Amino acid sequence: MNQEIELKLDIAAEDASRLLAAKLFPGRRTSVHQDSLYFDTPDGLLQKGGLSLRIRTVKKRKVQTVKLAKAGVVLRGEWELPVLDDVPVLDGASPLKDFLGERGDDLRPLFRVENLRSLWTVRTADAAVEIALDRSTLRAGDRQAQRCEIELELQGGSPAVLFAWARDINTVVPARIGVLCKADVGYRLVQHIAGASKAEPLPLDATLSAGEAFRHIVHSCLRQYRLNEDILLTDSDRSAVHQARVALRRLRSALRLFRPMVKGRRHDRFAHDLQWLTRILGRARDIDVLLSEELPTDIQVLLHEARRKAYADVRAALESPRVRLLMIELTEWTETGRWRSKAKCRDLRDTPVATFARERLDALFHNLGHDGHHLDDMDEEERHTLRKKAKRLRYSTEFFASLYDAGKTRKQCVRFLAALEELQDRLGALTDRSMRQALFDELGLGTVAMPDDGKSAQAHAHMLASAQDALDQLVDCKKFWRDL
Template sequence: MQETELKLELSRSGAGSLLKKNPFGSSPTILQQRSIYFDTPGWDLSKRGLSLRIRQSGNERIQTVKAGDGAAAGSFTREEWERPVAGDAPILDDPQIRDLLAGAGSKLAPLFEVHVKRHSWNVIDDDATVEVALDIGKVVAADRESPLCEIELEKKAGPPRALFALARKVDLITPAHLGVMSKAERGYRLLGPAPGAAKAAPTPLTSDMSAATAFACIAAACLRQFRLNEAALGWSGDAEALHQARVSLRRLRSLFSICKSLFDDSRFDHLREEFKWLTSELGDARNIDVMIDRASSEALSSCLREARDEAYAAVEASLSSTRARSLMIDATEWISIEGWRTQSDETLHVQSSTDFASMVFDKFRKKVAKDGDNLIDADDESRHKVRIAAKKLRYAAEFFEPLYNNKTEAKRHRRFIKALKDLQDQLGSLNDIATAPDMLAALELSEVAGAKDLYSAEDKSKLLEDAAKAHDAFVNTRRFWR
């Protein structure tokens, strides 16, 4: 059977508020649950996108195997197989399950456990039935453990929009952040090194996907990357986590920009504007981090670190705002339900992802090649526009990379990305020099010792020469898509 659910993360105090106000129309059923997760020593199941657990609730034990990408971006849709078992050892006598686990059965061993107190409700609203489960507990792996407090909304009948309506009802009572990690993923994370900043990972695409389906997959992956980094930033205050959170938003905005021809939907435009707002909220903090790395005097470094504390506090306030939380829920609903397919030109939605990608590559390659032809004499604004076009082209090349996987295409793709990265690096450094005076003035640091070193004419002259060379190298790099 197929499972469709929406996951939200709450604080312990928030869970208490939710239980006290109980917006679900009935008293909850309360159970203590213990789940044991199994895998091979080499994590074969995890690598294949599978999970296997035995969950004990009272005297009942249920074995569950789940398949598919259960950790895309809050809205989980995956296949699952359940059966009762007598003990804490997996039973693999079903031929379908044996085939699914393909050779892993004899190597399976318990890896970690999840212990929760579950409060559950069945909520019926018109033609929709949703199972609500609030889990408060912990994940335990070897000698490590982490707290767990989340609410799962699983569609049992009716339209999936009911999940998001309930999510908004929960968020009115207590802050509810989009959840992007399954319990299994939390356990695997405990077994490895402490997770830090999350970089973008390839999105599995196939050539038989439509452009619209590819868009939905990539957008969900961008949301997931953002939420992972938002969480890491919350407990670490790490500059790389903030950088990658901003990268994920810029990738998402670039995706919306290159795919705008697919949509004629007012919600699309609204989401674009909201992601632009959220990206800007992280901008000052990131710019200060860049200047700290380049600062040549201790006086300037000290002042910038003070400014950094204020900027990071502003970022925290923005990310914890109702507006930011609502954006994550709204975007996930729009992407996963895909009502936009019925409001736009259907011929665009059946266009193959490969044809669409080629069109995007041709368009932005031409723009970067033409507009960057005279970088040395161009003004700062013109170079900035080339930088933006190069960034969109690189993100597009990364988004659609899985579609170009034969040996020749892969080799050309690596060279193309390297040429683009070299160009972006030079243009990015030039942009840092161009924006530094205004940033320093806004921080009232223009006269601090070392401030003018952040935008020296000598550095700019050298960067302009390097940028022109990088542009020439890019123009001479072979295309990987034709």
């Protein structure tokens, strides 16, 4: 198996000519037409296993390529084999034969990618990088999609050189970290996947170290964010803004969760910038929530205007160099940052992920229970803080959930997460009224009567009792992470 070290950048199709005209890449440019056919079983067995299979034709020469896409944004496993025709070859040179078993005959062509690739090889004294500008058309039946991306593949030297090129490209045309390969786009086309993206399942192997687990978790959060960011760049989509905000909150929770291992000035700057971006998305999300309620017509008109401005602010932020560079540098830090080699953090970095999870979940749970045994003794701000702690515990538990995916432990994990979600919802109901009025004040709308205002005291008492019940049930849940 070859290990492919590459970085993908997404650019707009109309920016490709600008990039070529800038002559940013030294050396001779070569261009080649590629025609790739992607295969899988009808039930997507390869995709589910994190594998892709294609046969690519370039000038009558055909090469079969199997890729393993579970190593993160930068590192991918790859197996290549010359073939005679568009029929997959199953042999022992790649994991295909063992993985498919008796299902090899079920392989079918799923989609085709027609690509014009412009290629440069850039060599310096300490590194060599292959730079490819791809302008592709993907076809699946009567459906098709256009795609323009840059692939930076390291052929020698440090991966840091890939990010140096990414920054240079981003100064010429807007460039964003790519989280979808051509196979991903093709599968989404076949499966009619569109719209906002929730967090995908995060499979963590129990043999991973805490440091490697952190990389996988960050990449999962970045993927969710980028999929929703692409929607928000062209559409004021309420589901996409919600899921992009969730992705940023997950990312901030990951930085906080692993802070003892990755702390430093760059960590703190990323945390600050992510908080800034979360607030901008949060304003749009809060207005969307208000508009889902029954409100007087004049208030709705004012809120729709506030929504238009909030989404304009979202788009301005996402289109800014600050946000594009933030995601490039966050990816770079995750892959090549000093935290990966600091001697004083080595023991923590090399700790088995199950041990790290046990210690961190214990600490988060203790912090939650210690602060929240008597909700009626807390003011609204304290209950809001408790809700944020519950959310961090939930995200952290979800990060590590695949470690507890067997038998009784799996059921205990599912129950624990359900109890956490219930507590979040009930604490949210308690704080929604005050937070809603605060937003009305910020928008200059003053006091707005709501349909249930006449029975607010009774409703508040009921919600408080419900939240206390949810907290008590959570405290009584089995601490399943202690058994691994």
